[in-house]
Amino acid sequence: MAHLLHLDASARSDSFSRELGAAFVEHWKAAHPGSAYTYRDLVAEPVAPIDEARVKLATQSSRNGVRDIAAMDEIAAAPELADAWAQTRPLIEQLLAADVLLLGTPMYNFSIPAALKAWIDRVTLPWLPLEGKSAVILSARGGAYGPGSPRQPFDFQEPYLRAYFSALRLEDVEFVHTELTHAPVMPFLEQFRDAHQTSRAAALEAVRALAVRVPATVPAS
Template identity: 80%
Template sequence: MPQLLHLDASARSDSFSRELGAAFVDHWKAAHPDGTYTYRDLVAEPVEPIDEARVRLATQSSLNGVQDLAAMDAVAAAPELAEAWAVTRPLIEQLLAADVLVIGTPMYNFSVPGSLKTWMDRVTLPWLPLADKAAVILSARGGAYGPGTPREQFDFQEPYLRAYFAALKLENIEFVHTELTHAPVMPFLADFRDVHDTSRAAALDAVKALAARLPAEAPAD
């Protein structure tokens, strides 16, 4: 049965990225009634920031040629690494169990919020195998950063996340953006309310289509 891991990273409980995530989940559950759903709110339930022991886990992983959880368990049995691995392992298990990873994230300071970056730092190890997974990034931006906009060059969020997942061999990745989310509340952006409404509607349509399509069925033998 397909498995979905859903992460939310917005500090706002009523954020547009959370709206997109909730819509995706509703459509995904309808399309995959036998699926398994796991959720973590990275703000309400923050991941512990990495420390020296967690960094040493990654170093020892590379030095020992680790390729899977069992080998990592053996390396992390060292007393100075055991606690860091006890925090890290359950998060990696969640990620490895998922067929689809959905991340709802705002754009903060042109990139991702610290809550999401902390999760990424915690779970990432050189051997982490994500090539067989799909990822959907559901992003909300206060302004407009899409292709052809004056601030396009300030979008460090999508290029960063693409590079991050590409380094982990995950190439099946989709981005859905709701732009100009400040237009309904900021007077100086009021003229762009229609642009925001169009962007939001298109994003909600996109998540419906993606939820029905992912994960793709494995090819027949």
């Protein structure tokens, strides 16, 4: 059975992206009993931003042709790299163990939260193999950024994440968005409250269908 790694990046405990993530997991577990599940809250359990030592890990891994964790262990035994690798290694192990990566992320200032960016920067090394995995991105946006909307050109969330995963050869990426999440709380968006509820309901239904459809078994190599 497959292994689902679930990461939440919203600063709000009652966020719409967390709502979508919780719904996905509920349907995933019901549809795929016995599948493995790992969860990390990137806000409650933040990942340290990268520093010079972490950058040197990437440089050394490229210079030495590293292809796996064992080879990285040898390079990172150097005293100036050991602490950076100790913070990075468990996150990479967790990611490599997963077959499906579930990201719950709001849009902050047209892109992703710093909590998620810190995780991306920490785990990404030149040799990181993600081909064959699947990713599901569940997002919440304060406005409307869908195709044809006036703010579509300001969406630097979905294009960034698509480019990131593609660069790591992970092409099976699905997105579900809840939009206009500011409408219930901001008076100047009051006229969009019905549109928000429609978007939210559609997103929850899409999540239900996606949780059943996303592969839960790993093909034989």
